[in-house]
Amino acid sequence: MESIRQKKVGKLIQKELGExxxxxxxxxxxxxxxxxxxxRISADLSIAKVYVSIYPGQIAKETFKKITDxxxxxxxxxxxRIRKNLRIVPDLHFYLDDSLDYAMRIEELLKK
Numbered sequence: 001m002e003s004i005r006q007k008k009v010g011k012l013i014q015k016e017l018g019e020x021x022x023x024x025x026x027x028x029x030x031x032x033x034x035x036x037x038x039x040r041i042s043a044d045l046s047i048a049k050v051y052v053s054i055y056p057g058q059i060a061k062e063t064f065k066k067i068t069d070x071x072x073x074x075x076x077x078x079x080x081r082i083r084k085n086l087r088i089v090p091d092l093h094f095y096l097d098d099s100l101d102y103a104m105r106i107e108e109l110l111k112k
Contacts, residue, residue, distance in 0.1 A: 002040075002041070003043070005045070006041040006042075006043070006045070009041050009045060009048075009086065009090075010038075010039040010040060010041045010048070011039075012082060012085060012086075013039045013041075013048055013050070013078065013082070013090070014036045014038070014039040014050075016078055016081045016082055017036045017039070017050060017074070017078060018035060018036045020074070020077055020078070020081070021034040021035070021036065021052075028066070028070070029063050029066060029067075031056075031059060032054055032055065032056070032059055032060075032063045033054070033055045033056075034052055034053070034054050034063065034067075035052065035053050035055075036050060036051070036052055036053075037051045037052065037053050037097045037099070038050075038051040038097070039051070041090060042090070045086075045088070045090055046088070046090055046091060047090055047091050047093060048090040048091065048092050048093065049093050049095060050092055050093065050094050050095065051094075051095045051096075051097040052064070052067065052094060052095070052096065052097060053096075053097045053098075053099070053100050054096070055100065057098075057100075057101045060096065060098075060101075064094070064096050067094055068094050071092050071094060074092060075089055075091070075092050078092070
């Protein structure tokens with residue numbers, strides 16, 4: 001069970017990363033829409049599991065590889081944004097959230 005502090009830090013990171021992806025989307029990740037769906041923080045606030053959803057699904061693997069390759073730069077930018085709220089910025093571990101693709105596939109099957 002997550003503590004209140006973990007939830008607050010998770011929401012803060014989710015908000016800031018979502019804004020960062022929105023700002024950098026057309027430059028760094030053209031042709032895709034990236035949204036941060038969930039952020040889970042470890043108990044000691046040192047690791048953040050960031051689940052991202054990438055649309056369209058055809059270029060999701062390429063875009064996700066770019067995100068993971070730039071994880072250190074994203075963490076650095078996040079540090080600048082939340083420096084007044086947290087002393088130590090957690091390590092970011094990105095995971096691909098494919099629940100949107102799964103829901104679309106189920107919808108296609110139900111229409112048949």
